[in-house]
Amino acid sequence: xxxxxxxxxxxxxxxxxxxxxxxxxxxxxxxxxxxxxxxxxxxxxxxxxxxxxxxxxxxxxxxxxxxxxxxxxxxxxxxxxxxxxxxxxxxxxxxxxxxxxxxxxxxxxxxxxxxxxxxxxxxxxxxxxxxxxxxxxxxxxxxxxxxxxxxxxxxxxxxxxxxxxxxxxxxxxxxxxxxxxxxxxxxxxxxxxxxxxxxxxxxxxxxxxxxxxxxxxxxxxxxxxxxxxxxxxxxxxxxxxxxxxxxxxxxxxxxxxxxxxxxxxxxxxxxxxxxxxxxxxxxxxxxxxxxxxxxxxxxxxxxxxxxxxxxxxxxxxxxxxxxxxxxxxxxxxxxxxxxxxxxxxxxxxxxxxxxxxxxxx
Numbered sequence: 001x002x003x004x005x006x007x008x009x010x011x012x013x014x015x016x017x018x019x020x021x022x023x024x025x026x027x028x029x030x031x032x033x034x035x036x037x038x039x040x041x042x043x044x045x046x047x048x049x050x051x052x053x054x055x056x057x058x059x060x061x062x063x064x065x066x067x068x069x070x071x072x073x074x075x076x077x078x079x080x081x082x083x084x085x086x087x088x089x090x091x092x093x094x095x096x097x098x099x100x101x102x103x104x105x106x107x108x109x110x111x112x113x114x115x116x117x118x119x120x121x122x123x124x125x126x127x128x129x130x131x132x133x134x135x136x137x138x139x140x141x142x143x144x145x146x147x148x149x150x151x152x153x154x155x156x157x158x159x160x161x162x163x164x165x166x167x168x169x170x171x172x173x174x175x176x177x178x179x180x181x182x183x184x185x186x187x188x189x190x191x192x193x194x195x196x197x198x199x200x201x202x203x204x205x206x207x208x209x210x211x212x213x214x215x216x217x218x219x220x221x222x223x224x225x226x227x228x229x230x231x232x233x234x235x236x237x238x239x240x241x242x243x244x245x246x247x248x249x250x251x252x253x254x255x256x257x258x259x260x261x262x263x264x265x266x267x268x269x270x271x272x273x274x275x276x277x278x279x280x281x282x283x284x285x286x287x288x289x290x291x292x293x294x295x296x297x298x299x300x301x302x303x304x305x306x307x308x309x310x311x312x313x314x315x316x317x318x319x320x321x322x323x324x325x326x327x328x329x330x331x332x333x334x335x336x337x338x339x340x341x342x343x344x345x346x347x348x349x350x351x352x353x354x355x356x357x358x359x360x361x
Contacts, residue, residue: 003068004206007236008243011064015247019056023251023258026050031109049256052105054264057195057244058098061271062091064240084230085140086148087237089133090274094241096129097181098267105261126178129270134173137277138166144218146229149173154280156355157226176282181269183289183296186318188265191254193320193334197341198268199245201289202238204345205275208352209235212279215356224356226280234278241271254331284352290344291337295319 027050069083103125104117117125137149151169152158164172188194212231215224228234245268251257260268272292276285286293298319305313314322323333 001210003072003232004210004235004239006071007064007068007240008206009064010067011060011240011243012247013060013243014063015056015060015244016250017247018059019053019248019251019258022053022056023050026052026258049259051109051259051261052102052263053248053252053258054098054101054260054262054267057241057248057260057264058095058267060244060247061094061237061241064243065091065237068236068240081233084233085136086230086278087233089137089148090234090237090271090278092136093129093133093177093270093274094267096132097126097177097270098263100125100129101185101262101264101266104266105263123178126181126266127174130174130177131170133177133274134170137173138169142229144227146227148229149277150280153282154277155283156352157280173277176277177270177273179296180273180276180285180289180292181266183292184269184272185262185265186299187292187295187320188260189318190320190324190330190334190337191256192249192252193337194265194268195245195249195252195260196334196338197289197291198272199242199249200338200341200345201272201292202242202245202268202275204288204349205238205272205279206235206242207349208281209238209275209279211352211356228278228280231279234275237271238275241268254334281352284348287351288345288348290348291341298322 031050031052065087066083073082100117100122104122107117134149138147138151141147150158151164151166152160153162153164153172184194184198187197209228209231212226212228213235214220215222215226216231217225217227219225248260248264252260269292272285272289276282281288295318298314299317302313302317305311315325316322320333320337324330
């Protein structure tokens with residue numbers, strides 16, 4: 001538990017102190033955000049606001065994770081037992097996708113347009129990171145034979161009836177990872193919306209992973225135990241990322257002084273995807289990250305309806321812009337969407353606990 005608190009505190013401290021430094025550096029370099037011309041008119045005043053703030057989230061998360069392990073080892077090693085395969089793989093996934101997002105943001109800035117990497121380059125970047133993650137996630141078995149991820153689809157634990165052959169597992173990973181990274185990316189359109197939502201989702205995963213640690217089959221074999229490799233270390237990763245998001249949100253909340261850009265949104269999407277696979281909660285994650293899912297579905301639905309009927313389902317997609325164009329103030333949209341995200345997280349935790357309670361008797 002102490003390692004989780006240290007990771008969250010270190011992530012928060014690094015993020016809240018590093019972000020203003022990045023604001024000054026990026027402002028001097030002219031790393032400003034480009035704004036879509038067809039978007040809400042009020043957003044045009046944001047043109048030039050420093051972007052690529054996701055760099056602070058990634059650095060703070062990584063520092064928070066390793067500081068927690070360093071302090072744990074110096075105090076006698078009674079914490080997580082050192083960095084684990086699961087924790088390092090989730091960090092790799094987040095940092096790898098963050099690098100793809102960084103290249104996307106950098107091209108936008110250099111070419112002064114709202115489009116960075118083309119679709120092919122972006123998909124290839126995500127594919128390379130996904131393949132490495134998928135291959136390694138099925139390796140490194142521990143003493144109980146558990147690997148960081150499994151070839152079975154999961155809800156709160158693996159569903160034995162749905163198992164993917166190795167090749168199809170890579171395809172499945174790509175669907176999950178690209179889906180979550182793009183869902184968070186779509187949500188990142190209002191000041192603090194994606195950062196605040198991600199902080200709630202990641203905090204939920206701190207609770208889930210910690211609960212899995214307390215009821216690990218390796219420690220307390222019973223009907224309701226969890227076969228998850230390194231759950232405590234996954235809680236440390238989620239805690240460090242939660243602290244990083246909250247620290248960044250201090251500067252990113254309306255009116256934002258910096259945007260996370262694709263650097264942050266793709267990294268956070270990778271975190272959610274990685275945590276869902278390593279904690280065996282892939283289907284449950286759809287509920288926990290329900291707001292992200294709705295934002296992505298709104299874009300898909302908008303495209304599908306427009307191509308078939310030549311009419312728009314929403315005034316603008318993603319979904320949050322629909323309410324802005326309907327006359328809602330930006331802060332009203334953000335706060336109400338945060339509330340919806342909190343409901344999704346609480347409902348997801350309720351489903352997680354009810355499943356365990358049902359098995360426990």
